[in-house]
Every structure is written in structure tokens, then in C-alpha cells.
Amino acid sequence: MNNMEIAVISGKGGTGKSTISAAFATLQPNVVLADCDVDAANLYLLFHPTHEKEEVFVSGFKAIINKDLCTNCGECINYCRFAAIDEINGEVLINETSCDGCKLCSRICTVEAISMVQEDKSRMYSGSFRNGKMVYGRLSPGEENSGRLVDIVREEAKNTARANGIETIIIDGPPGIGCPVISTITGVNQVVIVTEPTLSGLHDLKRTIEVSSKFKLTTSVIINKFDLNADMANEIETYCNSLHISVITKLPFDRVVVDAMLNCQSVVEFAPHSEISILLGKAFLQISNINS
């Protein structure tokens, strides 16, 4: 059995990734939903998954100085490339925010005053929700390496799908175009980019397509709230057509999306007969058919 992994991403934040992922995850019975927006995971708010499994994620390391051993020689300052070590009033101090965790200072310190501590506050959760299984990650504030946490969430999602005989994995991705986005789309069957008809939306879409095209993935676009600026929506559609990327649907602005969220439901659960739900259903069918 082959899994079908569909990743929903968007360069720009707030275009409606989670709304659309939630709808896709409730259009057919029994899916695995992976919330890979580990920096701001939100889908658990709608689906209240059980926590059958919780794993600690070590996101990296930070250097700390043992003041009893440090001679304040300042040699580590010369080696640090992240400007994370300063001398303030004759005392050598590490700026935790800037430390990248490379461990070089700890290695070169002749009196072994610097040690590395793990950053281990981030978590991966796995469990069940009303329409199947759900996996999500939560990156602790200020920590990095979210790309690796995304890898772990996706691996768990695949294992869960295999163990439970589930074919479809819906992935809600993070915004931006950096490492966590690359981890989200690497090796998936389908990438759906959600955009909105604004100048920012078009600009971010271009950068996002530039990233996804490096992976030679089947990419399609959804224009959300298209009626807020129909001219811009057309411009985006023309741009996508010129790259042979299909705009699979254009969704109107509708308050029902917010009402669904307030009721802790996906829009297709809350208002199955609304125009937006019907359009999402058709779009999902189209994506599924490209794969089979």
C-alpha cells in the first residue's frame, strides 16, 4: 500500500493553510493529520487529539560558562562566529539568544569552563482525533531546528499510517520558505500552496514556487478570499498558468470559516453545504485523482 502525502503550505502566513488542511482532513474517513507548523501548531484546537505518545525533542545545545573555573581570558570570544560571547566589565558572558550551539568555545577553552546543555523543552505528540490519527510537534519558544522536528512529525505520521492501514496523510505546513518548509515538502506526493489575492500574496507565492520547483513536486495553488481583489486573483492565476501550475480552486471570503473555527470544527464539518465546502470537496477530489 502506498501512502499519499499532501502538504499544504504558503509562503505568506495567515492565508488559510490550517483552515484548508482541516477541511481536507475531514472530507474522507480515516486520515492521518500531521501539523508541521511546529512553531505555531493550531489544529489541536479544532480536533482535541488524545495524547497516546509524547516524545522529547532535543532541538539543540547552548553553551554555559562555569564562573568558578573561568579565568576571563576571553579566548572564546575570538573563536565565536555568532557574536554570542561578550566581555562586560571584565567578565566573559554568553548571550543565550545568539548562541548557535556549535560547541567550539567549549572545545577550545583551556580550563574547561564551558559546557553544553541540551534544549529539551520541545515535544512531539501522537494520538487519535475524531477522523483518524493526528501527529503534531510543538517547538518550545526561542528554540530552533524546527526542520528536524518536522522530519520527526512526518516520520511518526508515516509509521502511524502504516500501522493503521491508512492511506492519506494531510500535512499542515509552516509559513515561510526556510528549513521547516523544505522538511515539510521533501518527498511528498502533492504540494498545495495557499495564497491570497494581495501584492504580498503574489510576491510570497513566487518565492514559495521557487522553493517547491527545486524538488520537482506536483504543485497546485488555491487562491483563498479571491473576491477581496478579483483583479489580483486573475493576475495570480495568469502567473500560475504561465508556469503550468494549476489553480485548483478559488475560494470566496466567507465568515462561515471563522464561525466554524469558533465552534471547533472544520468548515466542511460545520457547514457541509456552504459554497466554500463544496469547492474544497471538489479540489480535494482533483488532488486525489492526480495521485492515483
Next chain:
Amino acid sequence: MNSKITIAIASGKGGTGKTFISTNLFNALQKAGKSVSLVDCDAEEPNDREFLVGNFQHSFDVLQKIPVIDQSKCTFCGKCNEYCNYNAIFFLGEQRMIRILEDHCHGCGACSVACEYGAITEKDDLLGTIAEYSISPNSLLIEARMKVGVHSPVPTIKAAIKSASEAKIVLLDSPPGTSCPFIQTVATADYVVLVTEPTPFGLSDLIQSVETLKSLGKHCGVIVNRAGLGNNEVYDYLQKEKIPLLMSVPFDKKIASAYSKGILVSNENAEWELKFNQLFNTIHEQYGNSSN
């Protein structure tokens, strides 16, 4: 006002209106003749320039040093691999195989320190570009733009903020989330404006941002965007936590439509221009009170 102030405009959730607030606040202040710089720190998807017309001043590249291995000098001892904390060296000692995985490299320089045989030299690697635009005689837009495919925007963001030190008022349009890029941006700020929307997703991400700022000891206030859409929970939260509501922007298709075309509401409408000037005064008072 004689003192300098740095204000970061941030939000956990993407798409809540950081750029809307940043560009309009900047525009209102520059029209009032104030010395102000706006730094677009959303280096993965910078958008501020779509709203502000200015004259290009100059640009510079943000570089890191990454290793190059001279295979003729390498003894395949493996010490560089041992020193690398990022798995950026692919090393098979018995097969005498060594390669740098440039995408994984953070440019820390540890491998160069490790190598005792002079087999490692370094070359420049492009991470991003900083560009400065003059908007009016006293005001500057500084754009941080990460190169597509680079794993982290942090070095580019840091370089952009560093170059903005001359203005009396520095506004930082922050990247979304609460992970490293956000922390790096707000770390230099005197006051943080969090932009949210009155929905469960917005509130959940707002709470995470507030908690993070508390741990950093940063003062913050909140702007509710798209007010009228959603529910009242965000206002209850602000009241309970005694966080000032700095401004409320109603959901209005006219504002959304103007924004989608790259039009600033503070240019179109004198009332909004005044509101953004008042916003600055409120922040200045808040900061003044909290720092005294």
C-alpha cells in the same frame, strides 16, 4: 523626544497584519517628519517594499564562511567530523571519503580549528542581502532578504537590524512565530507590539508570544486586527493579564482591498494617519512608564 526607541511589531500567527501595522506606522511617522527607520525582518518573505516607494541607496551581502577540503592534504583522521555539531561533514574513514554538506553548515569554523593538517580552507557563502531605500530625507526602509534555499534567516536579520542604528525611532517588522528568528528580532527592541486577530488560532498564538516575551523581560501591548470577526476571548485575556490594548482595527473589506493593492490606509485617510501617530504616542508613554 530626545531618547531613541526601538519597537518590534510581531505576532505568533502569520497573516495577522504585522506588515499592515509596520508600514502604516512608519508612514505616519515619516510624514510627521520624524527620524525613523523601518527594518523588514521577515527575511523569508519580505513585503514592506510593496507598500513604500523609495530611492535605492545601497545594498550589501550577508555572508558566512564555509569549509573547503583539500583532499590532497586530508589524512582522513575524522577530527573535523567529530568537531562538527551540525552533521555537515559526510565522512567514511575506511573508504577515505569526505564531503562537506554545504546546506547543513552553519559556518561556525569548528572544523577549521579541528584540522591539524591545513586541509581545510574557507570560502564565502551567500546567506542573504540587505538593501536600503530612502523614503524621505529622515526616513529609511531596510530590507532583509534571505537567499532562497538557505536554512535560516537569522544571520540576515541580525545584519539588517545592526545597520539601522542611526535613526531615533527604529521599527522592526518581525517574522512570524516564536522561534529563533522572532527572538533575534525582539531581543533588540525596547517595546513589542503584538498583532493578533480575535479567533481561537489568533488567541492561542498570542498567548504563546506573550509568555515568550515575559520570559525575555520585554514590555508589550496588543493590536487586535479584523475586530468584529470572531469572538471576545482575546479581550478577556488582555484584561486578565493586564496587557494594554493599543489599537483595534475593524474588519473592513475596504481596508483589505486597499491593502491587497499595496495602498497605505495612512495615505488614503487622514483619520488613520492620525490614529497611527497616536499609536506611537501611546507606545512611547507605555515604554516611558515601564522603563522609569
